Amino acid sequence: MHSQATRLCKLTLSPVLLLLSILGNVAWAEDTQRWQINMTPGVTEVGAKIYDLHMIVFWICVGIGIVVFGLMFYSILTHRKSLGAKPADFHESTSIEIAWTIVPFLILIVMAYPATTTLLEIYDVDDADMDIMVTGYQWKWKYEYINPNGENVTFFSNLRTGKTEIYNEDDKGEHYLLEVDEPVVIPVDKKVRFLVTANDVIHSWWVPELAVKKDAIPGFINETWTRVTQTGVYRGQCAELCGRDHGFMPIVVNVVEQNEFDSWLGEKQAKASEIKALMSKQFTLDEQMEAGKAVYMRSCVACHGVNGEGGVGKPIAGSPVATGEVSGHLDSVVNGVPGTAMQAFGNQLNDVDMAAVITYQRNAFGNNMGDIVQPIDVYNFKSQ
Amino acid sequence: MGAHHGPAKGFMRWVLTTNHKDIGTMYLWFSFAMFLVGGLFAMVIRAELFQPGLQIVEPEFFNQMTTMHGLVMIFGAIMPSFVGLANWMIPMMIGAPDMALPRMNNLSFWILPFAFAMLLSSFFLPGGAPNFGWTFYAPLSTTYAPPSVTFFIFGVHLMGLSSIMGSINIIATVVNLRAPGMVYMKMPMFVWTWLITAFLLVAVMPVLAGCVTMMLMDIHFGTSFFSAAGGGDPVLFQHIFWFFGHPEVYIIVLPAFGVVSQIIPTFSRKRLFGYDSMVYATASIAFLSFIVWVHHMYTVGIPVAGELFFMYATMLIAVPTGVKVFNWVTTMWRGAISFETPMLFCIGFVFLFTIGGFTGVMLSMAPADFQYHDSYFVVAHFHYVLVAGAIFSMSAAIYYWLPKWTGKMYDEGMGKAHFWISFVGFNLTFFPQHFLGLAGMPRRIPDYALQFTDFNLMSSVGSFIYGLSQLLFLFNVIRTIVAGKPTSEEKVWDGAEGLEWTLPSPTPYHTFSTPPQVK
Numbered sequence A: 001m002h003s004q005a006t007r008l009c010k011l012t013l014s015p016v017l018l019l020l021s022i023l024g025n026v027a028w029a030e031d032t033q034r035w036q037i038n039m040t041p042g043v044t045e046v047g048a049k050i051y052d053l054h055m056i057v058f059w060i061c062v063g064i065g066i067v068v069f070g071l072m073f074y075s076i077l078t079h080r081k082s083l084g085a086k087p088a089d090f091h092e093s094t095s096i097e098i099a100w101t102i103v104p105f106l107i108l109i110v111m112a113y114p115a116t117t118t119l120l121e122i123y124d125v126d127d128a129d130m131d132i133m134v135t136g137y138q139w140k141w142k143y144e145y146i147n148p149n150g151e152n153v154t155f156f157s158n159l160r161t162g163k164t165e166i167y168n169e170d171d172k173g174e175h176y177l178l179e180v181d182e183p184v185v186i187p188v189d190k191k192v193r194f195l196v197t198a199n200d201v202i203h204s205w206w207v208p209e210l211a212v213k214k215d216a217i218p219g220f221i222n223e224t225w226t227r228v229t230q231t232g233v234y235r236g237q238c239a240e241l242c243g244r245d246h247g248f249m250p251i252v253v254n255v256v257e258q259n260e261f262d263s264w265l266g267e268k269q270a271k272a273s274e275i276k277a278l279m280s281k282q283f284t285l286d287e288q289m290e291a292g293k294a295v296y297m298r299s300c301v302a303c304h305g306v307n308g309e310g311g312v313g314k315p316i317a318g319s320p321v322a323t324g325e326v327s328g329h330l331d332s333v334v335n336g337v338p339g340t341a342m343q344a345f346g347n348q349l350n351d352v353d354m355a356a357v358i359t360y361q362r363n364a365f366g367n368n369m370g371d372i373v374q375p376i377d378v379y380n381f382k383s384q
Numbered sequence B: 001m002g003a004h005h006g007p008a009k010g011f012m013r014w015v016l017t018t019n020h021k022d023i024g025t026m027y028l029w030f031s032f033a034m035f036l037v038g039g040l041f042a043m044v045i046r047a048e049l050f051q052p053g054l055q056i057v058e059p060e061f062f063n064q065m066t067t068m069h070g071l072v073m074i075f076g077a078i079m080p081s082f083v084g085l086a087n088w089m090i091p092m093m094i095g096a097p098d099m100a101l102p103r104m105n106n107l108s109f110w111i112l113p114f115a116f117a118m119l120l121s122s123f124f125l126p127g128g129a130p131n132f133g134w135t136f137y138a139p140l141s142t143t144y145a146p147p148s149v150t151f152f153i154f155g156v157h158l159m160g161l162s163s164i165m166g167s168i169n170i171i172a173t174v175v176n177l178r179a180p181g182m183v184y185m186k187m188p189m190f191v192w193t194w195l196i197t198a199f200l201l202v203a204v205m206p207v208l209a210g211c212v213t214m215m216l217m218d219i220h221f222g223t224s225f226f227s228a229a230g231g232g233d234p235v236l237f238q239h240i241f242w243f244f245g246h247p248e249v250y251i252i253v254l255p256a257f258g259v260v261s262q263i264i265p266t267f268s269r270k271r272l273f274g275y276d277s278m279v280y281a282t283a284s285i286a287f288l289s290f291i292v293w294v295h296h297m298y299t300v301g302i303p304v305a306g307e308l309f310f311m312y313a314t315m316l317i318a319v320p321t322g323v324k325v326f327n328w329v330t331t332m333w334r335g336a337i338s339f340e341t342p343m344l345f346c347i348g349f350v351f352l353f354t355i356g357g358f359t360g361v362m363l364s365m366a367p368a369d370f371q372y373h374d375s376y377f378v379v380a381h382f383h384y385v386l387v388a389g390a391i392f393s394m395s396a397a398i399y400y401w402l403p404k405w406t407g408k409m410y411d412e413g414m415g416k417a418h419f420w421i422s423f424v425g426f427n428l429t430f431f432p433q434h435f436l437g438l439a440g441m442p443r444r445i446p447d448y449a450l451q452f453t454d455f456n457l458m459s460s461v462g463s464f465i466y467g468l469s470q471l472l473f474l475f476n477v478i479r480t481i482v483a484g485k486p487t488s489e490e491k492v493w494d495g496a497e498g499l500e501w502t503l504p505s506p507t508p509y510h511t512f513s514t515p516p517q518v519k
Helices: A002-029 A045-078 A094-122 A258-278 A285-299 A326-335 A351-363 A375-383 B011-016 B020-048 B059-094 B102-124 B149-176 B189-220 B234-268 B275-291 B304-316 B318-332 B341-364 B366-372 B376-406 B412-438 B450-483
Strands: A130-137 A140-146 A153-157 A184-187 A191-198 A203-207 A212-216 A222-227 A232-238 A251-256
Touching (some): A045 B366, A094 B318, A130 A203, A153 A258, A191 A203, A203 A251, A212 B366, A251 A258, A258 A351, A326 A351, A351 A375, B011 B020, B020 B059, B020 B450, B059 B102, B059 B149, B059 B234, B059 B376, B102 B149, B189 B234, B189 B275, B234 B275, B234 B318, B234 B341, B234 B376, B275 B304, B275 B318, B304 B318, B341 B412, B366 B412, B376 B412, B412 B450
Parallel strands (some): A184 A251
Antiparallel strands (some): A130 A140, A140 A153
16 A cells, blocks of 8 residues: 555656756756856766766765854854853863864865875876867967877867947857857767967866866976766866966867767868969969958957958058068968067968958958969978 | 153154054054055955946946055955054063064054055056966966056065064064063963964064065066966965965964953953963964965966975864864853953954855865865965954954953943854855855855845845944044043953053053062
8 A cells, every 4th residue: 555655656756866866967958058056977987986086075064064053153152151150160181182183184085085096097098089279378278189090180270259239339159258269079989189378378278077177287298088978068178377368369169079089080081182283373363362261250350350450460551571672571470470479470371361361451441452372382481 | 660651642753662562553554454454455456346238437447446456455454453453462461561673563563554555646647556366376476467566565574574574573572571470371362363463474574575575576677486488386385475474374373362351351251261272272263374375376276296295284184173162162262251342342353254164164174175265265264264253352352452441431332233243244245255156166266146136135235234333443433542431440440451451541651660479
């Protein structure tokens, strides 16, 4: 009678609870929610272990807090002079003191065990299925897929959120400050090793849902790895102060099925070959202006302005560099201008894009120099 | 010997004074002014973070605000305030007429206004004030730094000199000038914590000086200590900095512990529980503080054996710290407690500092720290221990000893209001920051993704409340000095013990010219 009803309740309840907990995890698996108060267990085994360690330590602290603060608040309420309390005169107890030294020590040992095993797992970068070199730049990330069988695929990943959203002229999009032009794409269920370094100052590559954070240190290469168990899009940010736009260099990782990854990688490799082929092409002025404008809007507009009017960077309209010798102009862009915020773009733009943007700068904004710079010119300049 | 005369008149009194009470007063006023300046920078930060988007300042200036907020608060507000308290209280607590080296004491103070004038003037230099975080990692602070970095380096050298000289003074005073009968294990806890802190300072300030000098060499003289291209290592910077940086946080908090150990017994009307253990625990914390620095660097790429060592050592510090918390609570237990303002701040300290200690234990777990590091979880942790810890302790100290120094009682109602508004404002500001960090918000960013909006808004509102309540404090202090109700009680607080409570209120300009006999 009762027991059968109870058993029926338990039978229906447990799968419901199971479903709820799965749903709860799924809700955490993609983007951070508003009002989120806890760490995400994420979409990796390591992430789940980190989350569990975090929760174990948290609950132990809550338990100790309840005991200690409970005693303190009890004392505050009952051991009051205003209630007529007379103070006791004890002021030491060796046995109690030894006890409350040893017990916390033992609790720490209990915590140290899962902490140690999880750390050893995180440090095991061996037997990866693929390697990606991650380089932090001021203020973007470069990703290089290391391909033992052919061309590496290299691209930069820039913040895509526009200035109009940041400066409150337009409404902010759903992934405000967490969207990029070129995400990192990796296959699901494969061990991906990241080789992390930096080009200038220290950055840090952090994706909470992957539970990966590794500092990007100029001149050194750090190793870390992930194995993502669920397809999806996971977003992170730079986690080491790196100058002006530290808050504006996000990370987006697109985890897809292996076949989707293979075709994406194939496309990228094909594009890289295309660029190589275009090296010897002679473009028309119109072609360069159109291509160059696109490059300008991605790579130059933040500092030099939509109309070449300048800002953080010098104006390009009427600039002595853009209206001077092509070699001087190439030097400024390829090698940067030391002592200023003008970075060296020689490694960041391929020769085709570089030729296009330089042509654009020389002919737009009223500069009208009439030159066309070709990819081979850039190649030759760099080879000097 | 000649007749005693009062203090000199006019401005030159303060310039030339060698009196520990005068110098203590100058340190305290200077530190409060710096507290307001650092607080202003915090207000700019929280105003910008009130909403997503950039509304008020540009990212470059925001980075100057976060950097200068940290530098001014740590080196200009907190540290000088506890040195000021040391100056006022240590001689009186040990029955000495003054500090051992009174002229050096004067120099130690007067260096500071000049050091901070130099640091703060850098806002007006091309490139603006330092913008690389108070932790100033290389190469952001060397190759990529604005010109003001050199002012910053000289400022740090000056402040360091001030601290080192002050510490030498404290050690010499405590070791040599204790009254007959005041053996080490009878010294007040405030004196013990400062004695140990002074040794920490002497040990690590020179390391900071070395660190910034290497920076100076890299920037101006072509060396490559911190540049890989020249054969150096940016991580070397972090090791040297944090070898100073970790003991530094104990330098800040140990005197705060000492204050709480004085005040809780007074208002519990019961002796401090476990005095001997409190001394040993403080010494253990100080020793351990030298071997844990890498916990600030868990994501830098330390080999796993090193990472494990530093994790275990860091976890260990929880033990002596826990002992201290238990001892404070046990002091209150079965006491006869009253809740004047100093006691309120101390109870607030025990509660909130311990919460900061718990998040410290969480942070010590290296794998979990991979998710906490450089997020708002860390910001929440250190503000709990620094603000609800050190600053609450300093507030308690001022309310506790101001009647002794001035012979006037502060307004108790206003004091309690200051406590409660601070308590609410502080928690509203920093508790939500735990959530922000766990949800993935990095530190030192002027703008954030939309899901972080709600807790940032709460935090900013809290910060304005907390900030305004400090003005209430200032008003209460000034009003007390100018027009407070006079008290001539030696024992202002009926439960107070210690040599300072045998002196008249206000304390005479010179005290214990003849040492007392301590039983």
